[in-house]
Amino acid sequence: MSEETKVIIGLEIHAYLGTESKLFCSCPTNATMPNTACCPICLGHPGSKPVLNEKAVELGTKVGLALNCTINQDFFFSRKTYFYPDMAMNYQITQYEVPLAQKGIVVLPSGKKVRIRRAHLEWDPAALVHPNGMGKSSYVLIDYNRSGLPLIEIVTEPDLVSPAEAREFMNTLENILNYLHVLRPDTTLKVDCNISINGGNRTEIKNVSGYAAAEKALSFELARQKQELKNRKTIEQHTRAFNADTGMTVELRKKETEDDYGYIFDPDLVKVSLSKDYLEKIKSRMPELPEQKAQRLIKEFGFSNYDARVLCSDFNLGKLFDEMVSRKANALLSARILTRELLAVLNHDALSFNDVIVKPDDLVELVVLIEQGKVSDKNAKQSMINYISGDKSAPSAYLQKNNLLISARINLDEVIAKVIASNGKAVSDYKAGNEKSLNFLAGLVMRETKGTASPQKVQEVLKQKLS
């Protein structure tokens, strides 16, 4: 089989919306002790009735708009019936025929457009707790704190062509959601991954936690399907589970067809009608999204497309930049510190921005030192490495402590004067037009200052003295 494998991937991503109360009752969403945030509604007690949390609709609408979807002004909820011990009512309240939002587009950094089929609201089942691990426990506990938490399910069209591209999409999506401030803090997004190759049947890998795992699951499944075809086996449509420990997918069950869920309109809830005014109000209150912010940075500060996009690729990174600028730090130098120095250290140590504590004031101090020519690039870099992976002291404190600051201009002047006085030949060469001699002289100055001087500054002062 020499021809290239054609891969088709579609994703269903479940994200918790950051409301204070659950989707259909007033139980809080932030409880930690098991079964302390539940009521007759999210326990499914006979006689109780759900009432829709309007905040969830607002957050869901924002998601729809940010994904360039059409918002359905009239929508309703349905019952998806299946028996499972984590389902308080043995049906899930979700949206079927008419979702809150549909037909959207997400543009990846590569420029590729991924179509969004729909985004709908639904409530989460309870959590099943296996005390000794899955398949190793003689009993299972149910935590109803999770029952009824508001989820938004975002479904893509099968537009993704590789596990890596799927990852790229998930990162882009998560970034948009972070910019929107709609997610519940400290929760992992869950992904159902659909993949097929060469026009064959698709398999669905259910409930994968997190993007890195989703990419791994897809890569494994892609290799597995290729192997199956190589062995001349046909792939049947079915559902698989991903084991994060082994990195493998295993068959879960033959896929039931969608309609076996026996959807009916949930007759306990009424049709929701969003007025034009309501939608306009939400549109007018939409925060700046990554793409808009990148355009703004390019326009406002003359950033390169690359710098602008890198700064906006993570909400908190972009926020840090804003905070530095608002403290009057030089924008170009701030961007450089973040996109070059900081990200280089993070990449090197395989850390994510959200794993580390970075204070804007610390970085602003560094930017000011660079701007004043009091620190060399090399030492600036060193101070950032120490800040992230060393003793984590502020860059300025680190530089001070290790005598890496060019303490005053006078010292540099003295060093330069000394170098000029004792290198007559190079000086006259330069004056005769040999540019290389300037570099030679600058090198001597750098050596004398133990690298604390800024090379640009040294060149600048040398030129001044020799003119």
Add this chain to the structure above:
Amino acid sequence: MKREETIAFFVEQAKKDFSIVEKNLAGIIQEIKLCEEKKLNYIEEFDEQDVSKQLAELKKSFQAKDSKYFGKLFGVPVTVKDAICVKGIESKAGSKILQGYKPLFDATVIERARAEGAIILAKTTQDEFGFGTFATNTEKVPKNPFDNERSCGGSSGGAAGFTAFTKNYHLAIGESTGGSIACPASFCGAIGLTPTYGLVSRYGLIDYANSLDKIGSVAKNPEDAALLLEVISGHDEKDSTSLAQRFVKDDATIKRIAIVKDFFDNCDEEVKKVVQKKIKELKKFYEVEEISLPLNAKYALSAYYIIATSEASTNLAKLSGLRYGVQGNVEGKHFDEYFSEIRSKEFSAEAKRRIILGTFARMSGYRDAYYLKAMRVRTKLINEFNSAFKRYDLLLNPTMPVLAPKFEEIEKLSPMQNYAMDLCTVPANLAGLPHISVNAGFSRGLPVGLMAIAPHLQEKRLYSFAKVIEA
């Protein structure tokens, strides 16, 4: 109707002399015990201690003259259909599978009745989950007070049976999905008032079919039925389908009335005769004409049974022996196996029939042809009613096509014959229209009900009309 027979009169007297409350309650408790002795089966659950506690609290209200003392139902014993949740009192909708379920909360209607000074007396018997026309689909089958060999009607059979049985002041909260208030009211000679869908909160009602369920009143006279509706109606933020309006007892002018010929034609002769006689008397007060509702006559029953069972089959999914109700031995069983075991054992044959019917109607490949089509048909049937109401203030038909049948006759009915008994009550219920069943007279000593249907939110027409009939 004499004024002395009304609840309003009783409440007035009770506020002057608390012993009237005590005497009435003692009398009605005696009756409950008598019912038990005679196995009349009107009462599903009665907690005497809880009732004594309520009485003691009410006495304090009497002395303190607090808000309950000024309530519209001060000292009135109220029985409640088993499907309506009463905090701490077993509420199982007539089903074995919910044995032991003691709700953590009061239904909104119970809260409202309590706030007006009512005593929540007991739970009344019913068909399991409301699945039936004769209150026979349950363990405790109520017997018609006019003839113990016969059915009270259903599904709110205990409510109507006890209302007819008691000699004391009392109100009954019933519930109708396809006719479960009107039918037993008719068979027991009581007043059954079913409001517009959404006028009374369903919060705390153990669902049969949520888009059809309506809590209403069963009483001895129209004044009492209307009073209870006044108390329990009105917006409730805990029920999304609850309307903004509330019912206020008020008279309405009624000029033109139409008899629905299609429903009338399908009734037994002895029923027709009583109803016809009554209608003749009505011509003194109103213009009476005949009308046909062909779509409703042809499609209402089918659409109703598809929608009701589709919704019911999802409502009952939660009853699986987990968390509340009956529990079984889970040891060594897959959850599917355990759920099936409990459900097979504890649901009645009728509940199973409706679960299977409803699951079928909404499953892949049949959903469009049954469930979705029935939903569209429902809209057409509502429209047919609405156009009739452009010309008429009220529509009339016999409540039930037959006299209260004997239990042995009921046993011989096929499920289809059984469902067909709901012919006259189902259309108004499917359309969410308010309706009332009033006694039109007797045949062979058995009561015959006349049913009036009003446009949405025109309950006051039913109240005014019922007063004329009873006069």
